[in-house]
Amino acid sequence: MPLVVGWAEALRGPPYKTPRRPVPEYRMPKFTPKHPLLIRITHWINVPVLSVMVWSGLLIYWAYDPYQIQIAGVVVVRFFPQWFYGALDLEYGLATGMAYHFAFAWLFTINGLVYVTYLLRFGEWRVLVPKRRSFREAWHVVLHDLRLRKQPLPPAKFNAAQRFAYTGVILMAAESVLTGLAIWKPTQLWWLAAAFGGYQTARLLHFALMIGFVLFVVIHLAQVAKAGWNNFRAMVAGYEIFKSNKE
Numbered sequence: 304m305p306l307v308v309g310w311a312e313a314l315r316g317p318p319y320k321t322p323r324r325p326v327p328e329y330r331m332p333k334f335t336p337k338h339p340l341l342i343r344i345t346h347w348i349n350v351p352v353l354s355v356m357v358w359s360g361l362l363i364y365w366a367y368d369p370y371q372i373q374i375a376g377v378v379v380v381r382f383f384p385q386w387f388y389g390a391l392d393l394e395y396g397l398a399t400g401m402a403y404h405f406a407f408a409w410l411f412t413i414n415g416l417v418y419v420t421y422l423l424r425f426g427e428w429r430v431l432v433p434k435r436r437s438f439r440e441a442w443h444v445v446l447h448d449l450r451l452r453k454q455p456l457p458p459a460k461f462n463a464a465q466r467f468a469y470t471g472v473i474l475m476a477a478e479s480v481l482t483g484l485a486i487w488k489p490t491q492l493w494w495l496a497a498a499f500g501g502y503q504t505a506r507l508l509h510f511a512l513m514i515g516f517v518l519f520v521v522i523h524l525a526q527v528a529k530a531g532w533n534n535f536r537a538m539v540a541g542y543e544i545f546k547s548n549k550e
Contacts (some may be wrong), residue, residue, distance in 0.1 A: 333545045337460065337537040342427065345418040346538060352414065353516065355407045360513055362400025365393050370510060382510070408483055414474050430460045432470055437463040470521055475512050482509040 333376075338346075365388055372380040388394050422428040433441075440463030446452035456462055461469065485496040485505040499505035527535055537543045 325502075335543045335545060336541060337543050339421075339425075340429070340541060341421050342418070343538055343541060345414050345421075347417065348414050349411070350409050353413050353520075355403055356411060357371050357513060358518065359400040359403035361388075361391070362396040363392050363404060364510065365395075365400075366397045372394075375501075405487070408480070411476070412480050415473075415480070417471065431466060433466040434461065437466055439463075441467055454533065468519070470515070470520065475515055479509065479512045479516075482506075 356493075359446075361383075368382060370382040371378050405488045422431065443452060443454075444456060444462050444464040446455055447454070481495065482499055484492055485499055486502060486509060489496045489502045489505075496502050496505055499508060533545075539545050
């Protein structure tokens with residue numbers, strides 16, 4: 304009998320074992336700090352403040368809107384057509400515009416001073432201000448965004464193009480405050496108005512800076528959408544999350 308059982312087991316072979324699939328090895332997501340708290344606070348304060356500044360500035364500009372672009376005596380672009388004022392309900396609001404503009408101008412100025420002071424005090428300016436090689440690297444960023452350069456950009460908190468853009472917008476904010484003071488008190492601050500070439504030139508520069516801010520915001524929002532949620536989260540929560548899994 305044992306001989307028969309042994310022959311039966313030999314014919315049946317070893318017991319079948321279900322093959323085990325390899326289990327992927329998951330790693331914990333990596334939390335990488337990016338934007339300090341004060342940088343985030345001043346950034347988000349600027350959102351409503353700058354919005355009110357543009358809106359109230361347009362209410363003031365409506366009362367005297369002389370700016371336009373002409374080519375060979377033909378008006379190509381007028382800032383702004385009547386339908387623009389009507390669509391945004393910007394007509395007959397000079398007093399309201401002046402009240403809001405002057406009030407929020409101080410908030411804009413104080414917020415900017417806090418931001419710049421923090422950059423200088425804690426060395427954050429080092430990752431923001433362009434460096435010597437930033438001109439060449441910024442060109443590489445442009446080619447990369449246009450899909451004309453396949454080489455990936457070097458990892459950094461801000462690429463070279465962002466360094467120029469963010470440093471430029473800080474300088475624009477400073478000039479906006481100075482030109483605003485010049486056209487607010489052209490008699491008392493005559494020396495400041497004279498530094499900008501007179502009242503009319505200071506007003507033109509102030510208006511051009513507003514257009515510049517609007518264009519910056521549009522491009523900035525497009526870049527944020529392109530960069531994705533992780534980049535946006537860094538400005539909200541202060542960190543980026545990098546997931547890594549090894550199979």
